[in-house]
Amino acid sequence: MTETDRFYEYRLAVHPDDVGRVIGKQGRVAQAIRTIVYSVRVQGNKRVRLIIDDQPAKTLE
Template sequence: MIDKFVETYTKKLATKPECIEISTRNITEEDGSRTCEICVSAHSDDIGRLIGKEGKMIGSLKTLISGAKAKDGQNYRIFIQAAKQ
């Protein structure tokens, strides 16, 4: 559910939304907590747009996702990387 939200959000920000790819990986930490890593691959021209000035765009996305943590108790990490061309 969160990964679909991140995909929709990033595609609306990107100038080349067809290059956006989302991959997820679930991890169980040593203390028993669950973490979902969300990796966003985007065209190199869109990396700056997704991170935003002083990291404000990615920060706002992390803030929205932190609300989901309160509901389902799972941690989330987001990574943005340039897609392999």
């Protein structure tokens, strides 16, 4: 989670091969995930943002 002045930002890391499964038909699965995340009540005026990231994470060598 990353916090900015306006948002609490959550990043969902997905392997590129699994992006289709996470998004689902017509985006239904992704929308369901977003609905759950957005239903979280936060104090103050900040909003919640979900980013689905299909880029492989950098690994330490």
